[in-house]
Amino acid sequence: GQQVMQIPQYQHVQEGEDFTTYCNSSTTLSNIQWYKQRPGGHPVFLIQLVKSGEVKKQKRLTFQFGEAKKNSSLHITATQTTDVGTYFCATNAGGTSYGKLTFGQGTILTVHP
């Protein structure tokens, strides 16, 4: 079945440093969605990318979708303590499984003040 590999598994940064998490697939993806889960919380949708080479920004967060639609990245500039949590990429399976989200393993971000 469809798989999305996400790295790194953990990232520890000092407040103010940048952070990047990557997702990769061996197959072309229909889309990429990014979710954030705070400690003890639930996944919250951040953004969706659907176009080849697409780049979207939300304040300090920059999301990219690769030209071949096989990889994506989330970059946070100047991290803050409020950025802590687990960041997941996910993609829709398509076809009759259009609603099914396949998640990456997640990257756990800790930010030291």
Place this chain on the structure above:
Amino acid sequence: EAGVTQFPSHSVIEKGQTVTLRCDPISGHDNLYWYRRVMGKEIKFLLHFVKESKQDESGMPNNRFLAERTGGTYSTLKVQPAELEDSGVYFCASSQDLFSASYYNEQFFGPGTRLTVL
């Protein structure tokens, strides 16, 4: 607007017992999903309802799991009998009915039910 709600928030049961989880989606959302996250692993899809119909149940692990959505409103997920490996956090999510071939809706997740099977 109320978000997705789930009940109970925690459940601790013994192996062989039965547990029923409930999910109330956002009002008006025809799509309802169940996911599970086992500790340290990724979030895995279980099944997808469109209104009261099962659109996709390819992620259901075995016949000990039964999901229902009578009337197309709330949904229940029953595990009977529970096994140790069923422990984890069960998330419910819902989304609106609009989609196209190149756009998929964001899914709104509930707070989850943490299930512990002893």
